[in-house]
Amino acid sequence: MRKRLDTGIRPSEITPEGAYVNRRALLTAAVAAGLVPSIMSCEAATLPASGDLADVKKWPGSTTEKANTFEEITSYNNFYEFGTGKEDPSRYAHTLKTRPWSVQVSGEAAKTGTFTLEDILKPHSLEERIYRLRCVEAWSMVIPWVGFPLADLVKRFEPTSNAKYVQFITLSDREQMRGVRSSVLEWPYREGLTIAEAMHPLAFVAVGLYGKVLPNQNGAPLRTVVPWKYGFKSCKSIVRIHFTDRQPQTSWNMAIPNEYGFYSNVNPQVDHPRWSQASERRLGGLISPRIPTQMFNGYAEQVASLYTGLDLVKNY
C-alpha cells in the first residue's frame, strides 16, 4: 500500500491560485452557457485525491462494536471489476483513476445531466458513521465510513413523482479495471433501491474510510452504503444514477435470480439456497465465536417500516 506523506499541506494550497480561479471562471461561464446546472456549481470542492478528510463530524448513531482494522477493510473486498479474488481489488485497483470523475444523472428527475465529483460533494458536510456490513457470504465487518446521507444527494436531483426506484451504475472500463475483461458478471455492475429506501436516513454515500479518502478497492471516489442489506446491494465507484418508474436491473439478480433478489435485506430467517444466513463470522480472529445474524443487520427498528406488508420470503 502507498504510504501517505504527511506534509501538513492542504491540497488547496498546492493548487496554484491561477488554476482554481480559472476553473471557477470556466464553471461560471459554463453555468451561464447552461452547460452545468447552476444549482450544482459554485466553488470547486475540497475532496482531496488521497489523505485525510477535514471537518468530519461523528454521527451519534454509530455502533459501539469494535471496528475492523483499516488493513482488514482494505485488503478483503468483493469488487469483481478488479477480479473475483478477495485480495484482487487491493492488488489491482490502483489502476482506477478517480480524478477527474463525473456522475451522469438521468431519468425521472428534474435536475438531470452530468455532474462533476466536486459538484456532487460541494453542499454536503461529512460525517463518520460506523456501520455493520453483512456480506451475503455470511461474514461481516464493522466499518467507519465517512460521507453523507444518500437522501440529501437524491433530493438535490428533484426526482419526479414517477421516480419509484433509483439505479446506481459502477464504472466499467476494461483499461482501468482488469476484471471487466472477464465475463463473470454482465458489466456494468448495477444496483438499485426503491426511492423510499434511498431516502431512508440510514442509506449513505461514502467518500471516506477511517477519516481518509476512500481507497479505490472500497469503491472510490463515491459509493453507496446500505447497512441493512447484504453488501453487494451497495454500488461502488458510481458513474450513473438513474431514476425510474420500474424496478431496475441489478447485477447479482441478473446473474443468479433464484439466489439473489432485488431486496436482499439481511434476514437470518431467509437462507441463501446453498447456505444458512442465520449466523455470521465477524472477521478478525482465527478463533472467534459465530454471532447470530440480526434482522435487517440490526437496523430493524429504523427500517422495518419500509417493508410493512411485504412478504420478505418471496421478496428476498
Added chain:
Amino acid sequence: MTQRSVVIIKVLIWAGCLAPLGLLVLQVLGYFGGLGANDVETVLNVCGKTGLNLLILTLCVTPIRRSTGINKLVVFRRLLGLFAFFYLSLHFLTYALLDLGLLYPLLYGQTAAGISPAAQLLADIAERPYITVGFTALVLLIPLAITSTRAMQRRLGRNWQKLHRLVYVVAVLGIVHYWWQIKSDTDAQPLPYAVLLAVLLGVRVRHWLVDSKAAVPPSYQRVEPPQAHEKTSH
C-alpha cells in the same frame, strides 16, 4: 527404480506435501503477509485445494505407471493418498472448529446467545447439498485410509481393489462440492479439476474395456512381484 531413488522421491513428496501446511503455520505466526482479513477462509481454502490437488495427483499415478511401465510408482500412491486425506480432514476440522466456531466454546466455555455450532454442523451436513456432498466424500475416504497399509492390501486381496475404486466417487464428489459453494455460476475455478478428472476417468474406462476384451487379469493388479522390465527402466 533403485531403492535409493525411491527414498529420494519419498522425501521430496513428504517435503512437497508438508509445504502448504508449513506455509499456513508461518502465516498464522504473521510471516508471508499473514492469513489475510478472513484468516479462517484462507486456511479452509488452502486445505481444501491442497487436498483436492493431492487426490487428483493420486489418481494420476496408475495411468503414469501403465504408460511408463514403472510399476514401482505404486509405492508413492499410498503416500499421496494419505496426504490428501490429511488435508481434507484438516479442511473439515477448520470448517467445524473455526468457521462454525465449535472450538470457541471448547476453549472459552461459552458462545453467543442463540448459536449452537454443533446444531449448525448437523443441520449443514443434512441440509446444505454442497456440505452433504463434501462430508460424504470425506467419510468415504476413511475406509480407504484405514485399509491403505500393505497388510490390509494383502488381507483384502481382490476386494481391496474394489474398495479403493471408491476414490473415483470421492474425487467426483469433491469437485461437485467445490463447484456448489462458489458464489457465481460463471466462476470457472473448479473447471480445470473437472476436466482433469474426466480425462483420468476416461483413461481408466478405456483400460477396463481393453482389459475385459483381452480377458486377462488387469495388469494393474500385478503390483508385486516386481516385473523384469522394471530393472531396465532406470
